[in-house]
Amino acid sequence: MSFSDAVMAGLARDGGLFLPQRIPDVRDRLADWAKLPYAELAVAVMQPFVDLAPEVLRDLVQRSYKTFAHPEITPVVKVNDVHIVELFHGPTLAFKDVALQFLGNLFAHFLQQNGGELNLVGATSGDTGSAAIHGVRGRERIRIFVMHPRGRVSRSQELQMTSVLDANVHNLAIDGTFDDCQGILKELFNDLAWRDRQRLGSVNSINWARVLAQVVYFFYAGLKVMRETGAKGVRFAVPTGNFGDIFAGWIAQRMGLPIRKLVLATNENDILARFFESGEYRKGTVQATISPSMDIQVASNFERYLYYRVGEDAARLRGMMGDFARSGALKVAPGLDGAIDPLFAAGRGNTAATQATIREFYREANYLLDPHTAVGVHVGRQHLEKDEPMVCLATAHPAKFGDAIREAVGVDVAHHPSLDALAGAKTRVTALPADAAAVRAYVERHTGGAS
Numbered sequence: 001m002s003f004s005d006a007v008m009a010g011l012a013r014d015g016g017l018f019l020p021q022r023i024p025d026v027r028d029r030l031a032d033w034a035k036l037p038y039a040e041l042a043v044a045v046m047q048p049f050v051d052l053a054p055e056v057l058r059d060l061v062q063r064s065y066k067t068f069a070h071p072e073i074t075p076v077v078k079v080n081d082v083h084i085v086e087l088f089h090g091p092t093l094a095f096k097d098v099a100l101q102f103l104g105n106l107f108a109h110f111l112q113q114n115g116g117e118l119n120l121v122g123a124t125s126g127d128t129g130s131a132a133i134h135g136v137r138g139r140e141r142i143r144i145f146v147m148h149p150r151g152r153v154s155r156s157q158e159l160q161m162t163s164v165l166d167a168n169v170h171n172l173a174i175d176g177t178f179d180d181c182q183g184i185l186k187e188l189f190n191d192l193a194w195r196d197r198q199r200l201g202s203v204n205s206i207n208w209a210r211v212l213a214q215v216v217y218f219f220y221a222g223l224k225v226m227r228e229t230g231a232k233g234v235r236f237a238v239p240t241g242n243f244g245d246i247f248a249g250w251i252a253q254r255m256g257l258p259i260r261k262l263v264l265a266t267n268e269n270d271i272l273a274r275f276f277e278s279g280e281y282r283k284g285t286v287q288a289t290i291s292p293s294m295d296i297q298v299a300s301n302f303e304r305y306l307y308y309r310v311g312e313d314a315a316r317l318r319g320m321m322g323d324f325a326r327s328g329a330l331k332v333a334p335g336l337d338g339a340i341d342p343l344f345a346a347g348r349g350n351t352a353a354t355q356a357t358i359r360e361f362y363r364e365a366n367y368l369l370d371p372h373t374a375v376g377v378h379v380g381r382q383h384l385e386k387d388e389p390m391v392c393l394a395t396a397h398p399a400k401f402g403d404a405i406r407e408a409v410g411v412d413v414a415h416h417p418s419l420d421a422l423a424g425a426k427t428r429v430t431a432l433p434a435d436a437a438a439v440r441a442y443v444e445r446h447t448g449g450a451s
């Protein structure tokens with residue numbers, strides 16, 4: 001399957017996820033890559049994976065990152081004992097813009113080349129939805145339907161979605177959790193006849209192009225920090241929900257970026273942390289926290305990582321995922337490259353630890369961490385190692401979670417003009433029950449595709 005087909009399809013027809021046939025070894029290019037500005041580096045990193053001419057890829061990349069407010073796109077700053085790569089300078093102030101601005105341009109390019117239309121259906125715990133909407137709003141040939149768990153996203157996140165009034169944008173507030181939304185999404189995508197008829201596409205991180213676009217900033221930040229510190233390798237701390245961001249880091253490591261440790265950080269919803277400690281992946285119940293974009297039990301991208309853990313054995317993986325769907329648990333057997341992957345370290349930050357970290361960085365360094373970033377910083381600092389600088393991913397601008405910041409530091413300090421401007425904005429949203437049939441009927445009514 002070509003890259004463009006995989007991007008347009010989102011999810012494979014057998015319910016699995018797309019992965020590249022080969023992961024290139026780029027170790028001999030790292031010295032050159034360390035000198036490149038972000039957009040040029042993005043072209044270099046992504047080129048081996050795509051079927052686009054270099055000038056087309058360059059044009060798509062440049063248009064995608066023009067919307068960022070910082071000239072470096074993802075600048076790196078040293079704060080206290082860690083390096084922070086700020087991934088929140090895009091239009092919706094979360095790292096998801098890095099991938100979704102690019103994906104919006106990719107979709108538009110492929111549709112322009114091949115004709116047809118695309119109906120994007122997505123589920124969001126808050127940040128994906130707004131980033132996806134801002135990636136495709138107002139575009140011809142594309143409609144977008146985004147489900148969010150009603151009342152379980154922050155007020156700013158909600159307004160960033162529902163205040164977009166373009167006719168091609170449909171916000172659906174689902175009476176349920178994010179996992180309910182993801183379950184509905186899966187059900188819709190698994191009805192192949194319906195999916196074809198409706199020309200469904202995916203903006204969720206099951207779309208390979210999103211993971212690919214995120215690989216770039218691991219190289220950008222890793223190479224930059226190594227250059228500045230003279231270190232031969234780095235560690236990354238990644239606040240994790242759906243395992244998309246950290247899987248991008250895993251790909252970067254496989255390509256040859258000297259990442260010595262991937263520190264996986266969760267909030268109280270710690271299914272992934274438990275897996276990397278024990279080898280067992282067992283579903284719990286979702287708990288609402290102050291880092292809502294990580295309130296996830298079933299991580300949609302984890303399956304991609306497992307594929308490599310079981311020796312790229314698709315049949316075996318299918319069996320494991322089937323067992324997991326039935327029983328809510330799976331186990332990587334000891335002996336299968338060892339049950340514990342030494343590249344990973346894992347830990348969790350509960351509400352108190354998250355607030356304490358926000359408070360400490362604010363008081364000591366006058367630097368505001370959003371709660372997701374704070375979870376990563378908290379866990380990352382437990383895994384500091386001499387000569388291996390720790391790079392913490394800052395996944396959202398603090399103003400996106402202003403209430404949590406105010407509670408942590410005692411003052412209302414986290415603001416951003418683009419969010420303040422949303423207060424009192426006109427909004428449009430449709431409430432629906434947590435029921436695939438209701439969502440299906442809504443989509444059909446608005447694509448004219450009922451049958």
Ligand SMILES: *Cc1c(COP(=O)(O)O)cnc(C)c1O
Nearest residue numbers: 127241242243244245293372395
């Ligand atoms: C989506 C999100 C995460 C989790 O990222 P995954 O790729 O799902 O692991 C963390 N922080 C913020 C702010 C997010 O929006």
